[in-house]
Amino acid sequence: MTDSEPRPELDDLLANIGAGGARISEIDASEAGAGNISILIGWDIELRRRFPLVSEIELPVSVPSLAGKALLVTGSGRRLRQIAQDPLASVGAVVVHEGGDAATLRTSPSRLFERLTSEFNSHLAVHEDQVSRRGLSFQAVVHAQPPHLTYLSHIPAYRDLEVFNRRLVRWEPETIVALSEGIGILEFLVPGSPEMMAANVAGLREHQIVVWSKHGVMARSDRSVTRAVDRIEYAETAARYEYMDLMAGQKAEGLTRDELGQVARTFGITSRWA
Numbered sequence: 001m002t003d004s005e006p007r008p009e010l011d012d013l014l015a016n017i018g019a020g021g022a023r024i025s026e027i028d029a030s031e032a033g034a035g036n037i038s039i040l041i042g043w044d045i046e047l048r049r050r051f052p053l054v055s056e057i058e059l060p061v062s063v064p065s066l067a068g069k070a071l072l073v074t075g076s077g078r079r080l081r082q083i084a085q086d087p088l089a090s091v092g093a094v095v096v097h098e099g100g101d102a103a104t105l106r107t108s109p110s111r112l113f114e115r116l117t118s119e120f121n122s123h124l125a126v127h128e129d130q131v132s133r134r135g136l137s138f139q140a141v142v143h144a145q146p147p148h149l150t151y152l153s154h155i156p157a158y159r160d161l162e163v164f165n166r167r168l169v170r171w172e173p174e175t176i177v178a179l180s181e182g183i184g185i186l187e188f189l190v191p192g193s194p195e196m197m198a199a200n201v202a203g204l205r206e207h208q209i210v211v212w213s214k215h216g217v218m219a220r221s222d223r224s225v226t227r228a229v230d231r232i233e234y235a236e237t238a239a240r241y242e243y244m245d246l247m248a249g250q251k252a253e254g255l256t257r258d259e260l261g262q263v264a265r266t267f268g269i270t271s272r273w274a
């Protein structure tokens with residue numbers, strides 16, 4: 001988002017989180033309380049009216065580049081499918097203090113969570129990295145647990161960037177267009193660990209979606225929650241085709257390298273997988 005683009009109102013951002021959460025649930029990518037969403041807001045936004053309750057929190061990771069900026073973050077244990085009905089019950093607003101080690105957490109009287117998502121450190125680290133390197137004023141980050149992508153990550157041969165992307169871009173022409181940077185794939189790392197956080201940040205520099213092996217995915221977008229969710233949907237659809245093909249005894253041809261090349265040329269896409 002550039003400075004000349006319209007800046008959405010708080011209610012529109014909350015509605016966007018709700019719609020993204022609903023879509024993630026519709027594609028079965030977040031059972032019960034799984035999955036979480038955050039938005040970075042790099043401009044002044046009025047938070048007091050919707051989020052009048054104030055507390056001070058220590059941040060799980062230092063984010064000096066985010067000082068003075070606000071984040072909307074889903075609460076731990078809240079179900080993504082329920083956010084749309086009452087976003088204020090499931091979302092908190094965080095305003096980062098100078099230095100980036102602490103923040104003010106603003107919540108609504110209708111808040112139904114104790115703490116912010118346990119994956120908050122991974123979200124924060126991605127926001128810090130992208131803001132410090134690219135000067136973003138908006139970013140949406142979504143973690144979900146799509147079953148076909150996650151299943152494939154349990155097969156050792158698929159935990160290889162080249163193999164994973166070669167196999168997945170071949171099912172629909174849209175995939176190479178929507179995910180031209182490919183899908184990053186990380187080894188299994190303990191959720192919430194510093195190793196997970198660092199690998200995720202590095203992966204999301206190269207790709208707009210990364211698979212956390214044996215766990216789920218994280219996607220980011222400079223534009224909206226919807227765009228980040230779209231990336232998850234494209235990747236999960238590709239993984240579902242791949243899974244179907246494995247089940248069917250690998251009878252399918254898939255798009256050939258030549259056909260992928262034709263698609264890339266037609267749509268003006270540069271991709272190492274086309």
Ligand SMILES: [Zn+2]
Binds near residue numbers: 034035
């Ligand atoms: Zn998870």
